Amino acid sequence: EDQVTQSPEALRLQEGESSSLNCSYTVSGLRGLFWYRQDPGKGPEFLFTLYSAGEEKEKERLKATLTKKESFLHITAPKPEDSATYLCAVQGARRGATNKLIFGTGTLLAVQP
Amino acid sequence: NAGVTQTPKFRVLKTGQSMTLLCAQDMNHEYMYWYRQDPGMGLRLIHYSVGEGTTAKGEVPDGYNVSRLKKQNFLLGLESAAPSQTSVYFCASSDGTGGNQPQHFGDGTRLSIL
Structure with missing residues (x-):
């Protein structure tokens, strides 16, 4: 059964304090791993798609990496505006034809000034 | 650029009442999804559609019905609301070409069943 586990559940950082969020997954035939950002009262906002182990993607202070078992979202020198819940989702071969996703429960990131 | 628009944004119902949530997308996407x-x-898939006139069950379909009469619209219905259906409902859409396409989400409908 496809499964996604995110850790930690919550993370509090000081502004400028770099850290990483983890997404561990079990899926039959990974077709894509997706990272989203969700602000309070809003829908998830797409950040990255990673397709194969070894792949990396960057956007401003965020960098996503992928191995065969997990993905990391590295946050370098975060700012208070990076505070949000970060969601990870996977698409396996069984769901690939319809782009269906399995989501983790997210990591709530708070960056204090 | 509106993307995915959900209406209403908030709603309070009494147990047993019915209602319909509307999702509209302007990206010409083939696939649409309803989550709670x-x-x-986390986000759990209720129903989805791979094209106009088609619908299919997701992980948690019981108590919900859907319709996709037009490509741009996907409706979620609750025939007899129950307190267990109190949740935040999100609609998403994705491009149907190829695979591995990201889903794009609306800002949700917050539904309370009393």
Whole structure:
């Protein structure tokens, strides 16, 4: 059964304090791993798609990496505006034809000034 | 650029009442999805559609019905609302070409069943 586990559940950082969020997954035939950002009262906002182990993607202070078992979202020198819940989702071969996703429960990131 | 628009944004119902949630997308996407998001449980797929006139069950379909009469619209219905259906409902859409396409979400409908 496809499964996604995110850790930690919550993370509090000081502004400028770099850290990483983890997404561990079990899926039959990974077709894509997706990272989203969700602000309070809003829908998830797409950040990255990673397709194969070894792949990396960057956007401003965020960098996503992928191995065969997990993905990391590295946050370098975060700012208070990076505070949000970060969601990870996977698409396996069984769901690939319809782009269906399995989501983790997210990591709530708070960056204090 | 509106993207995915959900209406209403908030609603309070009494047990047994019915209602319809509307989702509209302006990206010409083939695929559309309805999720519910509950604390500690993540996003769970209720129903989805791979094209106009088609619908299929997701992980948690019981108590819900859907319709996709037009490509741009996807409706979620609750025939007889129950307190267990109190949740935040999100609609999403994705491009149907190829695979591995990201889903794009609306800002949700917050539904309370009393």
